[in-house]
Amino acid sequence: MSETANSRAAELSHLRSRDFASGDPIPLPLTMASIFHTPGVETGVDQYGRYDNPTWRAVEHVLGHLEDAQCVSFPSGMAAISAVFFALLKSGDRVLLPADGYHATRAMAERFLKPLGITTDTRPTQTFLDGGFEGYQLVFVETPSNPRLDICDISAVAKAAHEQGAILVVDNTTMTPFGQRPLDFGADIVVSADTKAVNGHSDVLFGHVAGRNADIIAGVTDWRAMVGGIPGPFEAWLVHRGLETLEVRFDRMCSSAETIAQRLKEHHAVRGLRFPGLDGDPSHNLARAQMERFGFLISFVLDSENKAEDFINNCHLIEAATSFGGVHTSAERRAKRGDAVSPGFVRLSVGCEPVEELWQAIEASLDNLGA
Ligand SMILES: Cc1ncc(COP(=O)(O)O)c(C=O)c1O
Numbered sequence: 001m002s003e004t005a006n007s008r009a010a011e012l013s014h015l016r017s018r019d020f021a022s023g024d025p026i027p028l029p030l031t032m033a034s035i036f037h038t039p040g041v042e043t044g045v046d047q048y049g050r051y052d053n054p055t056w057r058a059v060e061h062v063l064g065h066l067e068d069a070q071c072v073s074f075p076s077g078m079a080a081i082s083a084v085f086f087a088l089l090k091s092g093d094r095v096l097l098p099a100d101g102y103h104a105t106r107a108m109a110e111r112f113l114k115p116l117g118i119t120t121d122t123r124p125t126q127t128f129l130d131g132g133f134e135g136y137q138l139v140f141v142e143t144p145s146n147p148r149l150d151i152c153d154i155s156a157v158a159k160a161a162h163e164q165g166a167i168l169v170v171d172n173t174t175m176t177p178f179g180q181r182p183l184d185f186g187a188d189i190v191v192s193a194d195t196k197a198v199n200g201h202s203d204v205l206f207g208h209v210a211g212r213n214a215d216i217i218a219g220v221t222d223w224r225a226m227v228g229g230i231p232g233p234f235e236a237w238l239v240h241r242g243l244e245t246l247e248v249r250f251d252r253m254c255s256s257a258e259t260i261a262q263r264l265k266e267h268h269a270v271r272g273l274r275f276p277g278l279d280g281d282p283s284h285n286l287a288r289a290q291m292e293r294f295g296f297l298i299s300f301v302l303d304s305e306n307k308a309e310d311f312i313n314n315c316h317l318i319e320a321a322t323s324f325g326g327v328h329t330s331a332e333r334r335a336k337r338g339d340a341v342s343p344g345f346v347r348l349s350v351g352c353e354p355v356e357e358l359w360q361a362i363e364a365s366l367d368n369l370g371a
Pocket residue numbers: 076077078079102142146171173174192193194195205206207323
């Protein structure tokens with residue numbers, strides 16, 4: 001990682017101590033409270049749990065430090081994405097979404113934005129710039145896209161979107177702020193499903209919105225308080241704890257993914273291998289330009305649905321599970337979830353296991369598939 005990313009990582013665990021009074025607990029206390037002591041004037045203090053909570057603030061402080069932005073936390077990635085849409089869009093607006101990103105973002109727009117008179121179009125990530133952005137108020141990209149790992153040029157999309165008066169939202173779930181910082185490339189808003197690598201232990205759903213424009217952040221914060229889609233303090237506490245090890249986990253996961261992708265390339269059973277870190281991958285050059293690391297997701301195709309299921313289910317170091325970014329390596333045959341991919345398409349999320357043991361297990365499971 002770059003020097004600046006390392007210095008952000010080094011500071012992370014000591015952010016709280018800057019405001020310590022003698023005797024304060026070093027780890028973050030969990031504040032489970034819906035009401036607070038508020039005699040007399042109520043300004044500048046916590047009053048009611050739907051508006052704010054000290055444990056949210058702590059997690060938002062850390063995320064804001066990593067994003068170099070203001071941050072608002074949400075109970076899931078979809079809650080963060082929908083807060084952006086519903087707080088910022090109005091009837092008559094047009095939105096452009098990735099055709100190949102997380103399916104629920106498109107489904108939510110189709111089911112809930114369209115009836116309000118907000119039009120949505122879609123476009124493949126790899127050719128996202130083609131056609132320009134005239135007539136759009138909000139342009140949304142997911143890069144690398146889940147599950148095919150295509151990439152678009154964030155700076156170029158931001159510039160072209162801004163020329164047409166649109167704002168750019170980037171779903172940074174697959175990279176985390178340690179892998180990519182879209183706001184540095186001109187994006188207006190980052191959304192993230194912290195359910196994945198940011199929390200990293202597969203025990204919580206969480207999300208955040210980050211931005212450097214105070215009006216946008218105020219709008220999203222107001223939406224959260226009015227609608228009541230707020231994170232639980234305990235979930236925020238767990239995510240804060242996850243953040244303390246994010247850099248270590250992310251580093252191990254990305255390094256292991258680089259090793260495993262190189263070896264999968266040589267395996268006879270594997271076709272259609274995609275990993276932005278591989279020389280020759282269609283995403284490689286852009287990945288080098290805008291990502292700190294190449295991520296922990298790898299995708300590839302096996303000969304049939306049965307072979308993909310057998311590979312996943314018979315590998316003792318792979319959990320057969322949806323989602324990604326956890327400490328446990330996991331994989332899923334994405335056609336099962338309705339993604340437009342072939343039946344043998346596998347998305348592999350590389351976890352924190354020691355890489356040689358992990359590779360041996362993966363190789364054995366591939367070898368066992370037979371000819
Ligand atoms: C890229 C991406 N964005 C958003 C989400 C939604 O996150 P959540 O499940 O926390 O609502 C997901 C979930 O898989 C995702 O993969």
